[in-house]
Amino acid sequence: MAVNKYLRQRFFPHLWCPGCGHGIVLNGMLRAVDKLGMSKNEIVMVSGIGCSARISGYVDFHTLHTIHGRALAFATGVKMSRPELNLVVPMGDGDALAIGGNHFIHAARRNIDITAIVMNNRIYGMTGGQYSPLSGQEVVATTAPFASIDPSFDVVELSKAAGATFIARTTTYHVKQIDDFIKQAILHEGFAVVEILTQCPTHFGRKNKQGSAVDMMKLYRDITTPIGSKAKQENPNLIERGIFVQEEKPEYSREYDKIIERATRG
Amino acid sequence: MAKPILKSHRIKADWCKGCGICVEFCPKKVLELDESDRAVAARLQDCICCRLCELRCPDLAIEVETE
Known part of the structure; x- marks a missing residue:
């Protein structure tokens, strides 16, 4: 496979559960x-x-597996140096x-690149299926056995x-969008967010009676729609997919270069 | 564009976890799970080289090669 050269194949088969969407994200990212x-x-x-964070162990790039929630802080350090x-x-x-969330x-x-x-x-898959800020109301989790009352964030709006x-969003069903969006996000100069809805059949699917990984992917197909589609007007509950924001603004490390130049000028 | 011709369709049995995603979403129903729940290309003559199995495989176990 074309992407095999980017894999640390000695760690395969990977640790994710059968049908876990994270493998599809890894697959798409390597294609990008x-x-x-x-x-x-x-x-x-x-x-x-987390389960998702294990992805860095499988790719043969420079990788850092850091502490919970602080990946962006470490990444900011790498980018600045x-x-x-x-x-x-x-x-x-x-x-x-x-x-x-704060990072x-x-x-x-x-707007750091x-x-x-x-x-x-x-x-939260790895720790046994606790609800997260993205679970949303009426979701059942091990820590919300009678359903969560927390409204969820909208990653795109946030x-x-x-x-x-x-800012872009897609799902593991829409695989061709995964590599397309990640490719554009890497090329983009500035902070790029790609949200990918990815199935956790073991914890989320089982608790919420969404069936197998296949059933969950079919659900992604059925509950999402391209941005601004007619279907969205008819059914506002559909989740939009696509590129929501793509704009040029001063990038942080470039701005910092200007400060370095100003400070070191004779 | 000329139709791609299949050269090989390889499935790494030791990487496959038998989730059935490739089987379900193959538009030509080329794949199936064998008795040990591993994906196998049972009807390779029907393959149209769309690569959807390769793209969607969460275990990165499938490789479609065209001429």
Whole structure:
């Protein structure tokens, strides 16, 4: 496979459950890198903690497996010291928006050139299926056996408000969009967020009676629609997919270069 | 564009976890799960090289090669 050269094959088969969407995200992300023709040395992948964060162990780039929620903080450090490198930060929904919520909004506000991939399975899978800020109301989890009453964040709206300059959303069913969006996000100069709805059949699916991984992917097909589609007007409950924001704004490490120049001028 | 011709369809049995995603979403129903719940290409003559099995495989176990 074209993407095998980017894998640390000695760690396969991977630890994710059968049908876990995270493998599909890994698959799509490697295709994006392959299409960009980037070498392994040009990419730094930084991850935090969780099922999603294990992704950095499987790729043969420069990788950092850091602490819960703090992947973006580590990535900011790498980017500031080596701005020529491409930073990719895959995070789970809890890692990105609960534990790492603060780092997330401030990285977006600074518009630092990092690609944040939010692998949204709406649950803490690794620790046994606790509800997350992306679970939403009426979701059953081990810590919400009678259903959660917490409303969920909308990753796209949150990123938009915080100042991200590239924001896209897709699902594991729509595989061709995964590599297309990640490719564009890596090329984008500034903070790029790609939210990917990814199934957790073991915890989310089982507790919420959504069936197998296949059934959950069919659900993604049925409950999402392209941005601005007619179907969305008829059924406002559908989740939109596509690129929501793509704009140019001053990038943080470039702005910092100007400060370095100003400070070191004779 | 000319129709792609299948050269090989390989499934790494030791990476496959038998989730059945490739089987379900193959538009030509080429794949099925064998008795040990591993994906196998049972009707390879029907394959149209769309690569959807390769793209959707969460275990990165499938490789479709065309001429």
